[in-house]
Amino acid sequence: MTEKTTTDDLIAKLSAEPAPAPTASPEAMLLRRMALGFGGTLVLFFTLLGPRPQLGLAMTDPVVLAKTALPFVLALLALPLALNAARPAAPRGWQAQAIWVLPMAALSLFMLAYATHAPADRLRLFVGHSIPVCMPAIVTLSLPVTAALISILRRGAPLNPPVCGALAGLVAGGLATTVYSTFCTEDSPLFYSVWYSLGIAMAAGVGAWAGRRWLTW
Template sequence: MKTDELIELLAQDAAPSWPYRAVFLVAAIGGVVMSALVFHSFIGVRPDFDRALETVRFLFKFVLTIALAVGATGLALTMSRPGARRGRSLKALAVAPVLMAGAVALELAVRPSGTWEASMIGHNARFCLTLIPLLSLAPLICLIAALRHGAPTQPGLTGAVAGLGAAAIAATFYAANCDDDSPLFVALWYPMAFALVAAAGCGLGRRFLTW
């Protein structure tokens, strides 16, 4: 089944009698569940997951991705409701970049400069740029289908923000597999993967959210 057909089908199946916020929430949860199933079925957590849970840098990745997922999906919902104020949603979205900037600054302060490049390049860049977009497919399709029940005045931008949220959901799962925990690695490669999904979301938004 093509992506276009799947989005149309999901949009038709969502009960129009439901409040729009409920439709969006169900779609978001459905996307998270499907992404989780794909991750646990085909990827799985890193071998030293239990030991990694005891480290701050590993746990920080989840704080960052969850904050971004909540902020971006919340903003996408707000953008699909004409007249809704975006101030609070924009502030929520800004949390993740602020946290990332602080973590990078701390990492540069405590680690010798000779280790910066190696920490930034890591050894999982290819997987990061591949697995995050793949794991984001289900959340992105679900969010776009839900947004069709709203009335976004900026369909491309709304789709891009939804793509950012989907990528952050995917990155939350991918972070459990990735053993590059340095904020320098996260700050370089994760945004590249996010940009790919946001671009796809922009295209889908222009295609399906224009009214």
């Protein structure tokens, strides 16, 4: 039984080092890396876009505030989900249900705006004037945060790397959209609940790809 002995040898070797390094867990580096990633997003934002004029005034309208607040809450809820996805057999947490409130809220805002606008205005507001800026900007702004999160989650053990990566992308997309929304002057949910959502979905797609590439272990 030589094989038996080598397994025993391995166990003896491993048990010489029982305690993991204090910085081993994904959470240990979370704040520092996220600050770095989000810092990168802010640098990109102020270099390429910058806030709209009279941002504070615009934000007093709850419908305008929603386009900043909803993606931020999305990011807050997706973050623990991404971290849990990197721990085998960890319970998913209440956020897994709560996060569905956000697409439902976006859909409700869309329907409300649809119902309260004249048919002639609906298409104009829906198409807007900045789709070619909006979605590439959201994806671009999300990249530093996605990179930061993937580098953290690599310390974990995601059983489904693409899903874990997609959740990281969702966090990044949410934060990127939060920032982007302070530049964007398209204030109708007919625009933002569709195109922001698509931008966030694309960021999640990038995360899923990155997860498949870098989160396998």
